[in-house]
Amino acid sequence: MSYFNLYLLMFLIALLAATTAMTMKQMSDLKKLQEMKRRPKIITVEQCGSSITTRDFREGDYVGLATGSCTDGTPKRIIGIYALKEEGKKRGTPM
């Protein structure tokens, strides 16, 4: 192998490494963008007297909304809405 070929080979290896690194970086950015689209699970907290229950959030829910009646006739109200932390798929949690 001549020196010229050697230099050319090294240049190509360096170029390939740089291109691979940049592609991987871009792929990582795109992956982050995809992950961003994952929505957290949102929970609605309802209260009836001293009893507090939770359920999945439905569009239209807001804190203070009367969602029905309790057994004693008083309105059942939403007292809180919160998001649960997003868990990674690897952990196998049912998110």
Added chain:
Amino acid sequence: MAAESALATWVTVVVNILWIALFILFFTGLGNWLQVYWYRADIRSKLSVLGSLADDARKTTLDFLNKNGAQDSAKLLDRLTDFFTIDPVNIEPTDIINRMRHLLNIRDMRFKDVFVQAMPNADDAMRSVASTAAEITSALNLIYKVVRHYLLFGEKTKNIYLIIQLAVLMPQIMQIAQAYRKALDDFLIKVPVGDAAGPMVAVRLAGPEAKWREVTEDTVVAETTFEGRNLIIVKAKGPGSTVGRPGEATEKVIREALAQGRKVSLMVTVDAALKFEGETSGEVAEGVGAAIGDPGPEKIRFERVATEYNIPLRAVIIKMGMDEAILAMKKDVYDGVEKAVERVKQIIREESKEGDTVVVIGVGNTSGVGQG
């Protein structure tokens, strides 16, 4: 022997090439050029992500506007995306608060009027959500344009230090942009965000049976009692996305209460606040002063009315990260709301007497938090 000699030659060649390359990079400034080339490529890659975030936000907002019967939604959004507010002159500070308040009120009213005209059949809450969505789209568009400006300007003027500074700031800018984009989805479905912690404390203290009345633009007040004290609770009018005018409303209700001969002995402001890195989200802390993050006009009203009537002004904060403040309220912050309610009650017990009137102000965006 021949193989060993050949290997030694190769190693020598490689080492020589590396030395020569290092000398060339160091003495010709080519090293800097390569570094900046890498930075530029990285910024460009992130800029394209920022562009797609801005486009996506625009598309989502347009879908929301169209779904809610907005007229000429694309033109409307284009007009609002580039809307700006010019700061008042500050080298002559006389009356700057009134001038700033005037400008901010005009801005709010313009946004409100535009959506009243464009969405005549939607309710106030839906219009306020549309307005917030337009603001988020505008913010993402602005971030994209600013980054593009500095990149192009750096390239045009060959200012490598400008490009390096931009590259260093890019991870933070990306985080902010991604948080804004996520926040848009949360606002559109009217989920309480972290910043709604203050209004949520207000609702908890007022109780489900409280009668709320609107005292000033987008701001409501309710009265209740707590262990012999009369509580006046102030919050923005929900469940739409607005922060209201808590300072103006508080000033008004305090003057009303004093005119009725009541003794206002305490003011407590409750708001979400940025935590330091390492602190736990949802931690509650208390202090003195007005807990509110506005540019000034509302905050100064708390301070002025408290000073005028010598009312102790106390602050309770619920700590959270910047992204947590604009994203759907996390469980930690929600738990913090409960703690803040207890802390406010403790302050009221310790610093007021039975028969006194105490004003509690839940400061923050009330998206997803109605009045009960």
